[in-house]
Amino acid sequence: MPQRPVLDFWYDFASPYSYLAAMRIEPLAEAAGVEIRWRPFLLGPIFAGQGWASSPFNLFPSKGRYMWRDVTREAARLALPLKRPDPFxxxxxxxxxLALALREKGLASAFTRAVFAAEFGEGRSISDITVISDILRELGVDVASTVSSAQAAAVKSRLRAETEEARTRGIFGAPTFLCADGEMFWGNDRLEQALAWATGERPAGLL
Amino acid sequence: MPQRPVLDFWYDFASPYSYLAAMRIEPLAEAAGVEIRWRPFLLGPIFAGQGWASSPFNLFPSKGRYMWRDVTREAARLALPLKRPDPFxxxxxxxxxLALALREKGLASAFTRAVFAAEFGEGRSISDITVISDILRELGVDVASTVSSAQAAAVKSRLRAETEEARTRGIFGAPTFLCADGEMFWGNDRLEQALAWATGERPAGLL
Structure with missing residues (x-):
């Protein structure tokens, strides 16, 4: 059986547009015959490298107001619930x-969707250990050992390495979709194009 | 005959995504039964208000590299020529x-498309008076009197007022589409949604 093409899905759990992408990527990837690699990373260090101490949606209020309205419209269009978490x-x-620790067990996808659903669908705090515990229990994994394994030095350094890889690959926002040939697509709006590119489709006339 | 709904198309002549929108807005608006108001303005003062002395595509190199690749793909998809102007x-x-001066004669649309086509389709310099003169001649207007009229104090202050209106309405980038009820859509990707909103369509489930 030929290997399916792979698409790397880079996301930050704090990113609203990553929520939209995470909730819809699997059926679209399945239909396209593409394998998704879940690549959680931290935008914070990348933003800090640009001189930003917070999200651009907070630093630039007009952009932030617009983003929430746009996400509201997009969530409605995709029939996804939306409740703004506080703080943002x-x-x-x-x-x-945790997503990195669970990836080895094939649970990154289910865990990621559950976290995003709690955060942006219900407005819950994802740094709250009771919220995280509920999600882990729901996934059927042992809460204490999973939380403990996610605090291991290997996982911490892995997340730093992933974030550094994102930066060196030129990732500046989330979600970002990276094809095996390095072609980059930024934003939930580009998910369909990224999947098509991964399968070898090209826009007519592209040099 | 009932009045057609109006959509304000705010754009900056330096903006690559405004080029893509300008070249395709008229047939889409016609099909949707929407009247387009051409609203040229300057992003520079708005960026300056955010502490940016240049385009974010220059200030943030990763974002700039991505933007040119994305615009290249989008132009190919839309069958539009693309040649990067220098400087950008x-x-x-x-x-x-000039667009404001020509708007009174109903020529803003044709002039805007011609400028964008020269700038991003052919890579020509739009601050070069020979490029501008070619465009004006092609439009069938008198070059000398048009260039002169665009330097009148009334036009200069009108452009400042337009840019200030953009800022107070919360516009932070271009292109931006504003519906009569204040609903805002940012980016060439949102043109279809903006037109649909202008005609009264709403995403199912939108609160």
């Missing part, structure tokens, strides 16, 4: 480490 | 004043 952005460190 | 961004002041 949420601290995504614990969730990102 | 171009100085859009003269073109914006």
């Amino acid at each position: 952005p949420q601290n995504s460190l614990t969730a990102a480490r | 961004p171009q100085n859009s002041l003269t073109a914006a004043r």
Whole structure:
């Protein structure tokens, strides 16, 4: 059986547009015959490298107001619930480490969707250990050992390495979709194009 | 005959995504039964208000590299020519004043498309008076009197007022589409949604 093409899905748990992408990527990837690699990372260090101490949606209020309205419209269009978490952005460190720890068990996808659904669908705090515990129990994994494994030095350094890889690959926002040939697509709006590119489709006339 | 709904199309002549929108807005608006108001303005003062001395595509190199690749793909998809102007961004002041001066004659649309086609389709300099003169001649207007009229104090202050209106309405980038009820859509990707909103369509489930 030929190997399916792979698409790397880079996301930050604090990113609203990553929520939209995470909730819809699997059926679209399945239909396209593409394998998704879940790549949680932290935008914070990348933003800090650009001189930003917070989300651009907070630093630039007009852009932030617009973003929430646009996400509201997009969530409605995709029939996804939306409740704005407070504070925004949420601290995504614990969730990102857990996603990496759970990836080895094939649970990154289910865990990621559950975290995003709690955060942006219900407005819950993803740095709250009771929220995280509920999600882990729901996934059927042992809460204490999973939380503990996500605090291991190997997972911490893995997340730093992933974030550094994102930066060196030129990732500046989330979600970002990276094809095996390096072609980059930024934003939930580009998910369909990224999947098509991964399968070898090209826009007519592209040099 | 009932009045057609109106959509304000705010654009900066230096903006690559405004090029894509300008080249395709008229047939889409016609099909939707929407009247387009051409609203040239200057992003420079708005960016300056955010502490940016240049285009974010220059200030944030990763974002800039991505933007040019994305615009290349989008132009191919839309069958539009693309040649990157040098320098980028171009100085859009003269073109914006001319567009305002020509708007009274119903020529803003044709002039705007011609400027964008020269700038991003052929890579020509839009602050070069020979480029502008070619465009004006092609439009069938008198070059000398049109260039002169665009330098009138009334046009200069009109452009400042338009840019200030953009800022107070919360516009932070271009293109931006504003419906009569204040609903805002940012980016060439949202043109279809903006037109649909202008005609009264709403995403199912939108609160």
